[in-house]
Amino acid sequence: MHPLTARGIHATTTGLAAGLRHSPAAGRLAAAAAVPAAAYLTSGWTGLICGVLLPRLLLHPQLAWMSLLAEHTWYDPDTRAGTPAWVEAGRCLRLYPRNRALAHLAATTWLPYGDLHHYAHSAHPSIRWNYLPTLERHLDPPHFTPDALLLGPRSVARRHLTALQAPAV
Structure with a gap:
């Protein structure tokens, strides 16, 4: 549940901001501004919040976290060797x-x-x-x-x- 905690949300927003700051492509910054603007223009605040902000800040990170947990058996104590x-x-x-x-x-x-x-x-x-x-x-x-x-x-x-x-x- 980490991505839904305050620390997880902070890590997500920090990572997004760092990605935009350190990105050499100007297109990323334009897209980061255009997508929320288009959502607001087509659906108002509801579109901006429910269509862009909540999925990007909460839903997508949570799904990525779940995929990491669901695709591995990291917690198993067995040590494995071989190919x-x-x-x-x-x-x-x-x-x-x-x-x-x-x-x-x-x-x-x-x-x-x-x-x-x-x-x-x-x-x-x-x-x-x-x-x-x-x-x-x-x-x-x-x-x-x-x-x-x-x-x-x-x-x-x-x-x-x-x-x-x-x-x-």
Whole structure:
């Protein structure tokens, strides 16, 4: 939930401001001014706040944060060794492996930064981005393929929660 906290919002706005200040392209600054202006001119304050500011400051960072958490099993205590593909098969996961419609929906909406090809890219980082979907079809599945994101015994949230709990002594 970090992006929705005061510190997260501050980090987002600081990062956006730094990106605009240090950007060599004047087009970025023009776009940063034109998009909010167009939203205000077409829909008033509602368009500016709900169509530009809230998504950019809260929604997009939260979705990016969720994609990072949902595509990894960082919390697992197991140390893995072997080929890069084997190590990444243990660290990464693939959401909705049995439902192409949900996988596509997640890839095009709430996982825009990872687009579910994170596993293929991590296992073979030198492969061009446009070959990743084909590569992913030929890779063995990751070690953990959850049945759900938030709810259920084989969900991503349950696995992370279990891994974060101290082992019973």
